[in-house]
Amino acid sequence: xxxxxQSPRHLIKEKRETATLKCYPIPRHDTVYWYQQGPGQDPQxxxxxxxxxxxxxxxxxxxxxxxxxxxxHSELNMSSLELGDSALYFCASSSRFKxxxxxxxxxxxxxxxxxxx
Amino acid sequence: AQKVTQAxxxxxxxxxxxxxxxxxxxxxxxxxxxxxxxxxxxxxxVFLIRRNSFDEQNEISGRYSWNFQKxxxxxxxxxxxxxxxxxAVYFCxxxxxxxxxxxxxxxxxxxxxxxx
Numbered sequence: 001x002x003x004x005x006q007s008p009r010h011l012i013k014e015k016r017e018t019a020t021l022k023c024y025p026i027p028r029h030d031t032v033y034w035y036q037q038g039p040g041q042d043p044q045x046x047x048x049x050x051x052x053x054x055x056x057x058x059x060x061x062x063x064x065x066x067x068x069x070x071x072x073h074s075e076l077n078m079s080s081l082e083l084g085d086s087a088l089y090f091c092a093s094s095s096r097f098k099x100x101x102x103x104x105x106x107x108x109x110x111x112x113x114x115x116x117x
Numbered sequence: 118a119q120k121v122t123q124a125x126x127x128x129x130x131x132x133x134x135x136x137x138x139x140x141x142x143x144x145x146x147x148x149x150x151x152x153x154x155x156x157x158x159x160x161x162x163v164f165l166i167r168r169n170s171f172d173e174q175n176e177i178s179g180r181y182s183w184n185f186q187k188x189x190x191x192x193x194x195x196x197x198x199x200x201x202x203x204x205a206v207y208f209c210x211x212x213x214x215x216x217x218x219x220x221x222x223x224x225x226x227x228x229x230x231x232x233x
Contacts, residue, residue: 033220042208042223043162056219088160092221106212106221108154108162 002026004109006091012115013081021076021112025093031055032074033106034066035090043090049074050096081116088113120144121211123224130199131232138194138227140209146170148214151185151192152221157205165207168192199231 005024013019025032031050035043036059045058049068060066063081068074078085092106122141130136142151153165166176168185176183180197196203209224 031219035221042225043221045220045222048219050219056216058220090162094218105150105164105167107164110161113160 004091004093004107006089006109006112008112009110010113010115012117014117015081015083017081017116019078019081019114021078021089021091021114023074023076023091023093023109025072025074025091026095026107029093029095029107030072031094031096032068032072033092033094034060034074034076035092037088037090037111038084039087041087046076078114083116086114086116120222121209121224123207123209123227125227126225127228127230129230129232132201133198135195135197136199136229136231138196138207138209138229140192140194140224142190142192142209142211144190144211144213146213146215150212150218152210152212153183153192153194154208154210154223155205156208156226162208165194196229199229201231201233204229204231 007022011019033048034046036046037043046060047066048056052068063079066076088111090111091109094106120143124139149170151168155163155165166183173185182195184193206226206228208226210221212218212221
């Protein structure tokens with residue numbers, strides 16, 4: 001079965017640079033979520049989109065922005081990167097309709113490991 | 118206030134031992150979902166189980182079993198006859214109807230180390 005795809009899997013950036021992470025949800029899933037997991041930490045919710053509209057917002061820094069496109073893929077844009085942004089970034093997708101899988105169940109991608117030097 | 122508490126930071130067992138990972142949650146919603154995820158050293162989050170708040174029936178899947186008790190707000194996870202491959206960080210998570218199930222709130226995780 002198709003899973004959530006994230007690219008790139010690894011990314012190394014320098015301080016003050018920008019980064020763009022991409023997420024391709026499971027087909028027929030209408031909701032995308034972004035999570036940030038720092039070293040030794042639990043995943044923290046950043047933001048979510050339902051049908052291309054922002055649906056909920058967590059602890060996302062103002063330097064970050066995200067959007068969901070017409071093909072349902074999502075991008076997380078991160079600017080003015082700081083050392084503390086080094087983390088594993090997960091994208092997850094779910095469906096509000098059973099045809100897309102278990103209702104509301106979030107399926108996680110493999111993550112993008114961002115290292116800021 | 119922390120909504121999901123995993124009091125055990127790290128547990129070490131020897132192969133073939135049984136081990137229980139504790140999870141206590143807090144919510145005002147009557148409708149919610151509870152989850153367990155496994156995160157092996159490779160980093161991906163592997164879904165293990167989802168439980169609806171109205172379904173208190175315990176579940177067994179191979180060597181894994183889950184004990185959901187609303188009276189104590191607990192959703193504990195037991196691995197029977199542990200194996201080295203079970204070594205990972207295990208997260209308990211909560212999704213609430215009040216937020217439209219739009220977010221997962223994770224516990225801090227329990228690192229399980231299974232030695233040969």
